[in-house]
Amino acid sequence: MDWLYDLFPKIGDALSGWLAGFLPGWAVYLIMWLVGVVPILIFVLIMVMVVIMIERRGLATFQIRYGPNRAGPFGMLQPIADAIKVLTKEDIVPAQADRWLHWLAPVVTFGVTLLWFAVIPVGKDAILADLNIGILYVVAVASLGGMGVVMAGWACHNKYSLIGAMREISQMVSYEVPVVISILGVVMITGSLSMTQIVEAEGVPFILLQPLGFLIYFVAVLAQINRSPLDQVEAESELVSGFHTEYSGMKFALFYLGEYGNAFAASAIVTTLFLGGWKGPILPPYVWFVIKALIVMYVLVWFRATFPRVRIDQITGFAWKFLLPLALFNILITAIELAIWSEFPWWLLFVNIPVAGALIFLWSRLFTLQGGQRVEA
Amino acid sequence: MAMSSQPARLKTDTFVINLGPQHPSSHGVFRIRATFDGEIIVDVEPIFGYLHRGVEKLAEGRTYTQDISLTDRMDYTSAMTNNLAYVLAVEKLMGVSVPERAEYLRVILAELNRIVSHLMAVGFWLNDMGAGGFTPLMYCLREREKILDLFEMVSGQRLTVNYMRVGGLLRDVPDEFLPPLKRFVAEMPGFIDEYEQLLSENEILLARSKGVGILSAETAINGSVVGPMLRASGVNWDLRKADPYSIYDRFDFEIPVGTVGDNYDRYTVRIAEMRQSVRILEQAIAQLPTGAVRTKLPNILRPPVGEAYGHIEGPRGELGFYLVSDGSIAPYRFRVRAPTFINLTVLPDILIGWKIADAVVTFGSVDICMGEVDR
Numbered sequence: 001m002d003w004l005y006d007l008f009p010k011i012g013d014a015l016s017g018w019l020a021g022f023l024p025g026w027a028v029y030l031i032m033w034l035v036g037v038v039p040i041l042i043f044v045l046i047m048v049m050v051v052i053m054i055e056r057r058g059l060a061t062f063q064i065r066y067g068p069n070r071a072g073p074f075g076m077l078q079p080i081a082d083a084i085k086v087l088t089k090e091d092i093v094p095a096q097a098d099r100w101l102h103w104l105a106p107v108v109t110f111g112v113t114l115l116w117f118a119v120i121p122v123g124k125d126a127i128l129a130d131l132n133i134g135i136l137y138v139v140a141v142a143s144l145g146g147m148g149v150v151m152a153g154w155a156c157h158n159k160y161s162l163i164g165a166m167r168e169i170s171q172m173v174s175y176e177v178p179v180v181i182s183i184l185g186v187v188m189i190t191g192s193l194s195m196t197q198i199v200e201a202e203g204v205p206f207i208l209l210q211p212l213g214f215l216i217y218f219v220a221v222l223a224q225i226n227r228s229p230l231d232q233v234e235a236e237s238e239l240v241s242g243f244h245t246e247y248s249g250m251k252f253a254l255f256y257l258g259e260y261g262n263a264f265a266a267s268a269i270v271t272t273l274f275l276g277g278w279k280g281p282i283l284p285p286y287v288w289f290v291i292k293a294l295i296v297m298y299v300l301v302w303f304r305a306t307f308p309r310v311r312i313d314q315i316t317g318f319a320w321k322f323l324l325p326l327a328l329f330n331i332l333i334t335a336i337e338l339a340i341w342s343e344f345p346w347w348l349l350f351v352n353i354p355v356a357g358a359l360i361f362l363w364s365r366l367f368t369l370q371g372g373q374r375v376e377a
Numbered sequence: 378m379a380m381s382s383q384p385a386r387l388k389t390d391t392f393v394i395n396l397g398p399q400h401p402s403s404h405g406v407f408r409i410r411a412t413f414d415g416e417i418i419v420d421v422e423p424i425f426g427y428l429h430r431g432v433e434k435l436a437e438g439r440t441y442t443q444d445i446s447l448t449d450r451m452d453y454t455s456a457m458t459n460n461l462a463y464v465l466a467v468e469k470l471m472g473v474s475v476p477e478r479a480e481y482l483r484v485i486l487a488e489l490n491r492i493v494s495h496l497m498a499v500g501f502w503l504n505d506m507g508a509g510g511f512t513p514l515m516y517c518l519r520e521r522e523k524i525l526d527l528f529e530m531v532s533g534q535r536l537t538v539n540y541m542r543v544g545g546l547l548r549d550v551p552d553e554f555l556p557p558l559k560r561f562v563a564e565m566p567g568f569i570d571e572y573e574q575l576l577s578e579n580e581i582l583l584a585r586s587k588g589v590g591i592l593s594a595e596t597a598i599n600g601s602v603v604g605p606m607l608r609a610s611g612v613n614w615d616l617r618k619a620d621p622y623s624i625y626d627r628f629d630f631e632i633p634v635g636t637v638g639d640n641y642d643r644y645t646v647r648i649a650e651m652r653q654s655v656r657i658l659e660q661a662i663a664q665l666p667t668g669a670v671r672t673k674l675p676n677i678l679r680p681p682v683g684e685a686y687g688h689i690e691g692p693r694g695e696l697g698f699y700l701v702s703d704g705s706i707a708p709y710r711f712r713v714r715a716p717t718f719i720n721l722t723v724l725p726d727i728l729i730g731w732k733i734a735d736a737v738v739t740f741g742s743v744d745i746c747m748g749e750v751d752r
Contacts, residue, residue, distance in 0.1 A: 059510065062512055063510075063511055063512050063515040063516075064515055064516065064519060065515060159392060159394050160394070163416070163733070228507065228510065229507070229581060231507070232734070235507060235734070237401050237402045237504065237505045237506070237507050237737055238402065238733050238734050238737045239733075240400060240401060304510060305510065305512045306508075306512065306575070306576075307508065307579070307581055308503065308506040308507055308508040308576065308579065308581045308582050308585055309506060309507030309508075309581075309585075309734070310581050310584070310585070311584075311585060311732060311734045311735065312416065312732070312734065313416075313732070314584055314585075368580075368584070
């Protein structure tokens, strides 16, 4: 069963070896890049289907109902049925919409989602582009996701969509900061921005060594991918789904795919940075990776099934007043620990977990979400 | 975002959004023409009438018994209490007394209906807040189903029950009614604990509802607001105590009262009222006598010339029917004092100055039913 462990690298090596027999080196290089994109696309689409099923069945479990269980065994073919339905639906463009932007927005959204997966290491060497700035690339791409939303909100000529887009901007700007700073702790320990090297440096999953960084990143990434409870951008009870109110058919489906693709990508990044990535005993690395990412995804579903939505000013206030100071503290503590023990020994988890708990407790005394003030007109 | 503190502010303009009549949080077909300055509401103009069916006029063309089915269709989430208020008015007009067993069953059914209505109010309010995409609502609907099954058992209908009659009830409850009712009453406090456990102390819920949408006691009284909304503002006014109708003076229960009148108080008052309803149910079931459930009356009622006002504490507040009889088989005038319609009059007071998200939550806490507002 050894061949299962590094299945993808071996397929790649075999293919490039075969091509090198009759093609010049640069052509092999080019073809390997193009070929590498196809498994990523297939992987993303399949995982999005799995994630959608987890979301719908999981949410149904929380809500004491059944969820989709008609199409195929356990309703597993429901996403395919949905896809067929959505392909046959009419594409409606509002009369006063900006047609080009309206068309472009879903494409941008889904395209950006695919970009996330370029640097996610599914297994050792099973990564499309092992950039030496991998995590920086993730941060940059994550903020690009806002582009599609803003384009959609602007193009639709709908006030709800526009409000949603404006919220997306303020949310993006706010949450970029804690996201970057919470990742910094991990980067400081590993001394590398490359995703592969981060995973390889994880002797102990960083969730134990960087509990505060993990919590901050996990909350902040919720805002980045517009997941409940920080989903003000598409708040359906207020903004009637915000930016994608005016979309139908396949364009809507692209937003939908993008949304769940983002959710899975965020789970994958949490897995990579904090949960030990592909590492695990017995099972092949990519299986471990998917299992861990889906567990994180299930936690996202759990959040969605429980919490009320946070108001937009509370969301931004939470980012600046709560997450940012704590993230800075996290860097400070990590830096001090690194200065004392340059190797960052595993037993620091006995220090860091209580420290994280104490900091969160103390800071929550200083800062609470405010009910808000009435603004006199 | 308000930028009022900045000296050199951008030139901004207000804009108008129609919240409704087709909007996920418009609770039917209510429409608010709201003017926004950014995220903040500066003006609201409630527009209703999309569900107007002319119930008051329709009722003048039907006999007194036929009118009962019209009352079902007003506040379709609490048909039993609507029936009760109407038959009380007709009984007052005719001077009819009601058998003891019927009085008890009326109280039982009215309190069950209060629980149904409050479950929906709480569930949809949390849903407006975006809580778990339906989760609390689904839990509330689970218990509502049990009560609706009981209603189906006695009347054959789940929503438009048409069960109360002038002088009593349509018929006695079947034998299999009491065991599930007793089971439900025994289980319900646990279920209420469950709802509270899920979200009542949740940080986000507190931040979203505490201090938001405050309705002062003075404004509430001046606007003749009634029901849980009035009590949340700290006014102890419940017709079951203030003007006991039927046999409510025989039961031991409390009137839950809020302190501030914010959204959170309106939520907690409704939760507490459900607990009190369970208390009343327990006592009523224990004391339930045997006997007839309907006074013998002619098939076609001809009340003497005169007028009467029958009112009850419905789940949403004081529900009153004002009837004028000219001695014929149909009321000369049939006027409804609909609690939610009057509660809506304070809408600008609690919406203006708050954000869109707050407005949706505050509007949800008013707990309207368009069937009753528009009639």
